[in-house]
Structures are given as structure tokens and as C-alpha cells.
Amino acid sequence: MKLNHTCIYVFALLLPLFCGKAAAKTIELKSPNGEIKVSVNVAGKIEYSVYYGNDQILKEGVLQLDLGKEILGLNPILRNQKRSSINEEITREIPIKNAVVKNRCEVLLLNFKNDYSVEFRAYNDGVAYRFITKKKGEVQVKGETFSVNFPEEYTAHVQQTNSFKSSYEQPYTHVKTTAYKASDLMCSLPVLLSTPKPYKILITEADLTDYPCMFLQSNEKNGMQALFPKVPLKFGEDGDRSLKILEEANYIAKTSGSRSFPWRVFIISKKDKQLIENELVFNLSKPNVLGNTDWIKPGQVCWEWWHDARLYGVDFRSGYNMDSYKYYIDFASKFGIPYIIMDEGWAKSTIDPYTPNPTIDLKELIRYGKEKNVKIVLWLTWLAVENNFDLFKTFSEWGIAGTKIDFMDRSDQWMVNFYERVAKESAKYNLFVDFHGAFKPAGLERTYPNILSYEGVLGMEQGGRCKPENSVYLPFIRNAAGPMDYTPGSMISAQPEDNRYTRSNAMGSGTRAYQMALFVIFESGLQMLADNPVYYYREKECTDFITQVPVTWDELKVLEAKAGETAVLARRKGDTWFIGGMTGDKDREVTISLDFLEDGKTYTLTSFEDGINADRQAMDYKKRESTVQKDKSLTLRMVRNGGWAGVLKVK
Secondary structure (H helix, E strand, C coil): HHHHHHHHHHHHHHHHHHHHCCCEEEEECCCCCCCCCHHHHEECCCEEEEECCEEEEEEEEEEEECCCEEEEEEECEEEEEEEEEEEEECCCCCCCCCCCEEEEEEEEEEEEECCCEEEEEECCCCCEEEEEEEEEEEEECEEEEEECCCCCCCEEEEECCCCCCCCCCEEEEEECCCCCCCCEEEEEEEEEEEECCCCCCEEEEEEECCCCCCCEEEECCCEEEEEECEEEEEEEEEECCCCEEEEECCCCCCEEEEEECCEEEEEEEECCCHHHCCHHHHHCCCCCCCCCCCCCCCCEEEECCCCCCCCCCCCCCCCCCCHHHHHHHHHHHCCCEEEEEEEECCCEEECCCEEEECCHHHHHHHHHHHHHHCCCEEEEEEHHHHHCCCHHHHHHHHHHCCEEEECCCCCCCHHHHHHHHHHHHHHHHCCCEEECCCCCCCHHHHHHCEEECCCCCCCCCHHCCCCCCCCCCCCCHHHHHCCCCCCCCCCCCCHHHHHHCCCCCCCCEECCHHHHHHHCCCCCCCCECCCCCCHHHHHHHHHHHCCCCCCCCEEEEEEECCCCCEEEEEECCCCCCCHEEEEECEEEEEECCCCCCCCCCCCEEEEEEEECCCCCCCCCCEEEEECCCCEEEEEEEEECCCCEEEEECCC
């Protein structure tokens, strides 16, 4: 009976071909809860539409992979389909978000003639698809068609760029999709779409290996389509931290013919908090390949570059020298901070990673730090790393904890592969890595958990350009894709119109309570304290709070969320909860329930709130102490560009 059934199915599938016509075949896949549906149409091409309930939210997207000699997805012949389910819990090695991740989805595998497949997965909070090929030898990917269309006008929240060479530090612009032209600037991922209904859609990618990053532009049809940087063939000199691309190939990737390609991911929310809570990039990426990860120690880090090591009130000349770095080590030791970064200026030359500045005895600093239980992280340009790839072995022998690698500013196949080579080589010598001047995370940090953070964000490093009205989107867009090196912690807080950032008087926009809340809200395995230790000593009660905030967590709860307006998050470590709230450029009052606390227990709440004058003088804050229980609620009053930070400990 089974054989007969199969024969009937195959005959039914092939009958349209015998008749000389290509009849459309529509296949549906639903999320485990049945709310999200993908409808795949296989005829002369592979089209997909996505529904939330009865509402169509994406229509007639097209997917193709151009291998030159053939275009996968063009005139496809479906051989068979296979369905399966995934329902598992994954213990995360480095729990920057949740310690345990639920991975539950429905799977549809469409196998086509000519040795390729397309796999769809439907989750309760999104959908994803990818190509899988079984070709012999290597293939050249000439291009990839990723095309999405919108059933009505959406608002796209995007980082726009005029070049594939990008620092990924642009502010978000907010464009109507019907007005977005193909001649307008393209945008990097992730891209957030707001619909007229409560739904939001975050477009990103996962399991990005041996392939370029995807960019998007308008398709002139109220939709978006993909662009990719081509493979660079020849390089020329371009200063001490970059290379000019002199010649490009006519393809975007040369890769194995038998492989899975990156996931095209749509994170879908009916409530904005789902964007923050999602784990799709993690779930869709390759698991840890390193084995034991006990040696990887995330933590906070003291950073001198943002304020140019301009200490004062000390009896030595400050700068990138021994006395200053010992001061940073002493500060870190006093507050239990496990690392300091020695950024640009520690080395005699940016092209030589082995010779420290003559003002520095690096081995003595390493020894001194070890004595104080503080380890050193060294900054490098990617070019210095590439030209001296044996440095990881040397750094490990010196006793360095990890590296901060900067100025990649590209996302072609070669550079994507550079990230993986660095992660692999670093891990060989028990070193972690922070990718600064980087594109957004796309799953490599799951495969190589020694990757603790990426920049790829308009962060506080950019001084007055970094404004809360932009940063309040980050939990919903950039941080939703993975860890983020934002560098918070300004103690000279200013409303944006008052920000007069200079290297000697570095300041951050947003209130004091806002700056403190960022340590709870933003995820990073190497969370920097950007400001001058002189200020942290002076503002000790704020520093005491900041330095007790973990960087790894057991559990996340999103208590209030409205993209571009406000975010209030609660994170648990053991039986202690931290709460962080932030706003954009308008006052907010938010009442949150404490029903996530344990029954029958009383908690001491220490909170830092916007002061009565914080809308005019951002330094104004109020520290409060109280006791609360599960049946209570809290009202958070946050001024424009303000915040709220608190810790709940069992009494």
C-alpha cells in the first residue's frame, strides 16, 4: 500500500509535465502554534508568501541561486517533499541571553531535480529558508535572488549605506516602502519593517559561512531585493588598517558544491517584545564546534580609548603608559572587573603587533594584572592580524586573555571567512575575540563561543552622533541578531542638544539612569565601561550598581516594549533580578508587573531613576531603596532620553 501511494504521488506530480504544461503546486507550512503560515508556490519559479493568521504580511517572494551554468529555482522540478519537527532545549555555552534556549519549529524540505533542495522552517516567532546543494567540486555563485514584496505600505527602519565598504555605524532612517526607490541607498541587515497592523518583521540572516553578507535595496514594487558584494581578486595598499579592492570577480562566492547556504530569516512579532525575546539566529546556526568552553570567561572590561586615557587628579602624566595602565588595572581590581582593554596606542606601530609602545612594559603589566586578578585584552587592526596570523600563539604565551579586532569594514566572502579563521585560531590558544568595526552577528558566535561581541552599531563611541532616539531601536533590531559592542557607561550625561563630546571631556547622550540601564538592556559578552575611572570613583554608588550587572544570564523577561519608543527588560542571574528601562525622545510612564518573582519571597529593590530635573539636566537621578513582592507592580517614570535601572535581591 505504501508503494502504491508513492507511485500515485509521483505520477500526480509528473502528470503536468507529460501534458506539456507547468501547473502550480502550492505547499503550506505552519508554525507549531498554527499562527504563522508559509505558502510556497512551485511553478516556473519558487514563490513564497507569509501569513499571520488570516493576514498576509509578505507576498510572492522569489528565491533563486545563480550558479552560472544553471539557476536553481528557475523552472524547478519538485521531486518530493519531506516534513519533520524540531522540539528541543539547548543549553547555551555562553548564556549572553537565555541559559536554556527552546528550539521548536516545523520543517519543510523541498527536494528538486538537479541536486538541490530548499528548506523552510516555521517558528512561533518567525520563518526562515535556505538552499541546500549536492553538487560535485566547487561552484561559483554568480548571484542570489532574495525578493520580498509587501501587500501594503510598510515603514522600513534601516541602516543605509552607499557602499559595501561600511563601518555599519549609520543611524536608522525610516522610509515608506512605497516611496523607497532602487536608486536610493541600499541598507545592511538587520532590517525592521513596521506594518499598519501590530505585526513587525525583522529581516536578517543566520549560519553565514563562506558566503558574503546580504544587503537590501528597493525592487520598485513595494518590496526589497538582495545585493551582495563580489569576491575580491586583487588588493592594493590603503593605509595601515585597510586594503583597496583593485579587482573583483564576476561572482559573489566560490564555494563547495555540496553545502547548506545561509538562512534567510524573518523574525515576526505581533507584540514588539517578541523581537527582543527571539532566538532564531542562534537556533538556525551551527552548534559549538570547540568542545569544552570552560576557559571562555565573559565579563566587563575597563576601556581607555573613549576618553583617550586622560586621567586627572593623579600624580603622574596620564596617557598610554605604565602608570596609567596600572591605574586602570587597580580600578578594575577594586570593582571586580576582570579585564582592561589596551586599545590603539599600546603598540609602537599599528602594523606590528609584537612591539609595544616604548612607554609600556607589557610583560610587567600582564604580571601586575595577574596579581590583581585582572587580565589584558589587546586591540589590533584586522590587517595586522592577517599579516601576522601567528600572533594568537604568541599572545597566549604572553598571558593575554583575548583580542579586540577592528576596521574590517567589509562583508565579502573573503572577509566573512576571515572572521571564522580568527575565531578558530584564537580558540586554539584559548583566546576570546571581540570583533569591532564589524558587520552584525549572523550565528558564528554559536559555532565559536569564544566570539564574545561584535560592533556593527552606532554606539556611544560616536559621541554626540549616538542619541537615545536611535539607540531605543537597538534592542529590536541590532541586538535582536546577537551580542553588541555598544560601549555604554557615560558618567557625564547630557541631553542630546547639550552633548559637547570631546576626547578630554567625553560625554554620552541620555540621562544618568539611562546610561546605567543600558548595562541591563544591551547584550554583550564583553561589556565595556567606556568612561574615565576618575568619574567612576567620583560616582561610586552608580559604579557599584554597574559593576554588579552580569554579562551572562539565566533568563530574560521583556516587560514593556515599543520599537523606537521604549524598552523595559528584566534579566535573572541566580535568584537576583536586574531591570533596565530606556526611552527615546519623549517622556514615558510605564507600569510593570513583578509577577515573575518567586512566590512567598520578599525582595530588596535598589533603583536608580530619572531625577525631577533630568529632562533639563541629564545628570539628575534619584537612588531609592524599597521592598517588594510578587504581587506588587512598579511605575517607572522616565523623562525624554531617560531610563530606569534597578536590582532585586532576595531579602
